[in-house]
Amino acid sequence: MTANNNSNNNNIIDSKYPKIAIPLVPISRFLIEKLRFHSSKTFLIENETKNTYTFNEVADDSLRMAHVLSTNGLKEGQHFGVCGHNGYELITTLIGGLIVGGVAVPINADTSVDYNLLSQLTISSLPVTGFNWCSTDIVLNTTPLTHINGLIQLFSSLTTGSQFVVIKNNLLTNSAHLCEAIEEWRVSAAMFTPQTIIEMIKDDHLEPITIKSLRKVICTGSSLPKNIGHKFVTKYSIQDFRQSYGMTEMCGFVTIEPIGSSDNETCGIPVPSVSIKIVDTDTDIALGAAQVGEVCVKSPQLFNGYLTTGASNGGLSEELVDAIDSDGWFHTNDIGYYDRNHKLQIVDPIDDFIQYRGLHISPTSLEAILLSHYNVKEVAIFGAFHRTYGQTPTALVVLKKSDDNNNKSLINEDDSDMTEVLKHFINDHLMQQKITVEELYIVDEIPKTISVAVSGETRRLKLFAESICEKQECNVKCVNNGYADGVCKSGETVNFCVCGDCVPQKCTDSCVKDHMKGTCEQKIDGMCVCN
Template sequence: MSGEEGWDATVEEEPRGCQPQFDRRSGFDLQTGIYHSLVQLSEHNKIPVRHDLDTATFVLSQFPHPSEAESRVALIDLATNRRVTYAKLRHSINSLATGLYHALGVRKGDVVFVLSPNSLLYPTICLAVLSVGAILTTANPLNTESEIGKQVRDSGAKLAIAAPEEVHKLLPTGVPTLLTSRPSDDSSLSIEELIESCEPMELPLVKLTQSDTAGILYSSGTTGTSKGVLLTHENFISIMTLLKWSVDVTSSHNDVFLCFIPMFHIYGLVFFALGLFCSGVTTVLMQRFDFQAMLDAIQTHQVNNIPAVPPVILGMVKYTSKGSHDLTSLRRVGSGAAPLSKEVADGFREKFPWVELRQGYGLSESCGAATFFVSDEQAKARSGSSGRLLPSFSAKVVDFETGVALPPYREGELWLKSPAVMKGYLGNEEATAATIDSDGWLRTGDLCYFDDDGFLYIVDRIKELIKHNGYQVAPAELEAVLLSHPQILDAAVIPIENEEAGQIPMAYVVTAAGSEFTEDQIIQFVASQVAPYKKVRRVGFISAIPRSAAGKILRKQLVSLSQQKVLSKL
């Protein structure tokens, strides 16, 4: 079922008497250089424009009708099999909001810092914080005490909510901290107790507007210092609406989703802590990712949908053996947060021909989304693409030397405009001005091109391009070549400084157990498939490629590792 048929979405039409302003095939306007979305939501399903609508009110308004909410399961804990219905979830959100407001004095504009792995309580915490008009900021539990302290200070957090095993990282900050659950030997108040002890009460009217800040999400900082991305209620509501549309055109209300994406990340927050509740589906929740547990969960709970990241898809290609698990219930796997190579995508489709694989594109600064595939036929025909622009999104491909907006098949920096684009970076006017221009265009920093059917292809991060003898080499392209070899389980390519060439590509690889693949063999394997200026010049063997929680390669760590090895030889 196509998106145009599935949710009252229609191809954009010009008013009668007007000439089309852009090409109906690619979405490209030759006069302005702007790519337009080829799909428009109907009046019934458009993004709400009510100025006083906030995120929590919007999400709760999409819950199943009370007659269904008592029996419809919202969440299942994989470890304990505990189930939470939509009725119970609503009650917990309202109870916690009551406790935060009346017992703890949390008010509009207060920043609440959340430090916890995935849990059944995570969505309740997020929606309760937003219900009282407070601002949500989330952090990776793997962050160090120093990193946690920096984020608490930078965000101006007034209250922290933390898993018991993480609370020690918050002690030096002095911020009041509420535990998610109370250990038996601790007298501290916990979220669980607050929910149990507080009956939902009518809260004083909190005057919120869609332009108010709802969240401060910290970028991964893979190429620079982490910055606080200011996301408004309009940003979240826009994405919630588009997520509901994308789920409704591809799934049914009886579908079961699997969550292992961390909810502190924009991908997990938008999908699992907020968005999927708008579609009334069931989510099986993993606290932390484990590959075998994922396969068990698909079989046990008859999972249909998995929003995933490229390393997980690569693992399914490389590590699943025929007959070890019954994965026939699986119908759809999405890929986001990092580029998915054509080689890995093709390998997945060959191994799991009954599963639809759809890649999307987004970033924290666009509230986690921008492009999407509405049909499997499109995705198969354009392996390696990230899909078409979502409704409400426009784009430009800008030559980063001339500033000229480019037509299809010309590579440049991707610029985006949408109601989902962030307000800016917290306390950093210089970075905001460098990222969002005076007309509201978001400079993504990603090198890309559109084809003549309006499908987006991400080449690489501009900052990560390797400059070799005046040529630009995309690490992602070389990584895709490396991963096509059966003895290479994972790979990352980084720049190494070189006096003659400026930079040379170096590959770090994870090889299969017992492999005798040598550095020279790997270099020759890549050289046989790419232009001479692109070939890998050095190879390092490593036990695991360092990645962020969202699956992005942490190239800075590998660059540091390569520098340490050079110094150790001096």
């Protein structure tokens, strides 16, 4: 696809590519036509079972599933939930429901709350923009198929005629397992999250020769720390590596690096039919190049709004909550900027920024420093409540295991010594910025979200409660006010005390009996407070 020379107008960055007319046809017809076009070629490969299915088999079983769903009462326009793990049955059920004309509600089997409703799937086709996949590619599934990234991988493979290697949900966070699948099936293309890329760089036991078939990689899910892309490309000799920026509300990409670009540090330019602008978070005025603000998006691909239960009749009906402003812009809640080449750079979601001594600090920039240390495998930084500074940068770190191949080993110190080593390491880098990481904890694991990225909700709001439970008693002041003071450790964002051996959870009789010390006399945000 060739870019033209469209320029920005009033600090609005339009796509340099020609606009694409999105036909208003049922996606089911589009998918069946593509499945029939590629016919007897192998489409799906289940990595764990080794089962394979052709495009025709997927089409036939999807049509059978459509008949079953229709017979059992599913009607056009009705919502149907699709709950399950990555696999053939999930895919044919999803397509079958779309054939009937239903609105898909993908539900991850590993989560208790569904928050991705993809009603757009009933009204338009999915043109493949920004991809460099073709019919000879073998694509690796790297996220749940109930997540927008998983659906993009599935439908893009279906559209281009690529083979698609499906990975079970519980193995998606295992980078070693993903690499084994790449080697076994000679995978040539994949979409990786930053966390997977970082793990592959840090894994000294993974030989680049084992995944030499991998040529095309798109990074998606969250912002990639500086220089990580270059290290990944260098280690694995990736021919086509590109960062992207996308979201569920766009049903795909907002920006992506152009095909053939050697720039590993930005999220690229707007895809066809997309415009972006950066606005001041206080005044909403559009900003120029290199000025940091909130990213706003305009496109015919944008969703219509968030579907929720109606408040006017006790939640008995559904209402569409408009999220687009009067000028057609969607405010993403992400902070970023564009450079002189109109390439987008995402800094962090607004809610993730740490408010420290009047400064607004990006956690990602701090994480990049710790990730440069040889002994660090994973890191997550968030703002914990501080009475004087507002918030203070707090780090969770997972250490690498010893490197037997190169006879390297971790520093021969216990966790407390290693904690001090890493605190000195990052604070030495931050000295000129007058920023200090006050707390650093070494943990065995950092929780992941269903998109297999360390996202804001998990990383910033809940990690302290889930990973750092101080073996101390709560004092009265801490319990009454709901935050750390003196003995107790916690954060304003989690808004309750973490004390004793308890893991914060909803206050029930069972909770008190099995998990708490004493009785549940206090509730803060619906959580038990140790007494």
